[in-house]
Amino acid sequence: MNATLPPQPPPDVPAPPPGPEAVKSRRKMKGILWIGIACMLTIFFAGFIIMPSERNRRIADRTEASQNIRQVHIALLDFESEFGSFPDTSTSRVVKTDTGTKLNLGSGSSSNELFRQLIAYGVNVESIFWAKTAVSPRKPNNVLGSNTLAKGECGFTYIAGLSSSSDPSAPLMMTPVIPGTWEFDPKPFQGKAVVLHVDGSVKHYPIDKDGHVIIGGLSIFDPRQPYWRGKGPDIKWPE
Incomplete structure (x- = not known):
């Protein structure tokens, strides 16, 4: 028996x-x-x-770091005119004697300690030694005393043992270096490193995927770089 389908509405009738x-x-x-x-x-x-x-914000931080590093270079040249070289362990004692400073110049094992020699000589601010990095999160308050350039207030790595007569292209200061390594932190300045050379030029170098700044196919710190003349740099990292 055939099933009977229910009646279908005409096709032109609107849907309910x-x-x-x-x-x-x-x-x-x-x-x-x-x-x-x-x-x-x-x-x-x-x-x-x-x-x-x-x-x-990161561009502004990089600009501030560049301006500060230039100011430190001026202070280094002024210091050299008085003591014969940029600050290192050999100048610590004479700076203490000549200035009568009460600042802790330490053993010169960090850039903080060596830069205190500049402050003892007459740089009356801490802020020029600062760059906003992971190791220097807080800006110095420029109150000089027992806490001058305390841990976290210095953002620059420094190469000791150089002077204005060194190879002009030799890197003298840089940021943001990861302390204890040759590696740079790419985060603070959008993948760039701020580097001051002996001749006073400041350049922004790209940081590669391994954290290195490469010049001529070699790390900026590699003793094979011509400007190091076969001797590894005496790197002083910030505290």
Whole structure:
């Protein structure tokens, strides 16, 4: 026996309106959709607002580091005119004697200690020795005394044993070096290192994927670099 199909509406007859449950479900789906779109737009525009702000801040930090490192170079030249060389362990005793400083010049094992010789000689601020890095998160308050250039207030690595008569292209100061290594931290300055050379030039070098600054195919610290003349640099990292 053949089943009889229910009568079908003509094709040109409009579909019946959705029931209450269908309307409610459709509204719910629309609400979820609009919430999702709103979230996506918020994330999208926040990226445009926040990312440039972060980028600009890091550029400003790099600029400040460059300005400070130039100021230190001026102080180094002034110091050399008085003591015959840039600060190192050999100048510590004469600086203490000549200036009568009460600052802790230490053994010269860190850039903090060697830069205190500059302050003892007449540099009346700490802030020029600062760059915003992972090891120097807080800016010095320029209050000189027992806490002058305390740990975390110096951002520059320093190469001891150089003078203005050294190879002009030799790196003299740099940031942001990871203490105890030849590696640079790429985060503070958007993948760039700030390097002061003996001749006073300041350059921004890219940091490679392994954390190295490469010049002529070699690490900037490699003793094979022509400017080191076969002798490894006496690197003084900040505390």
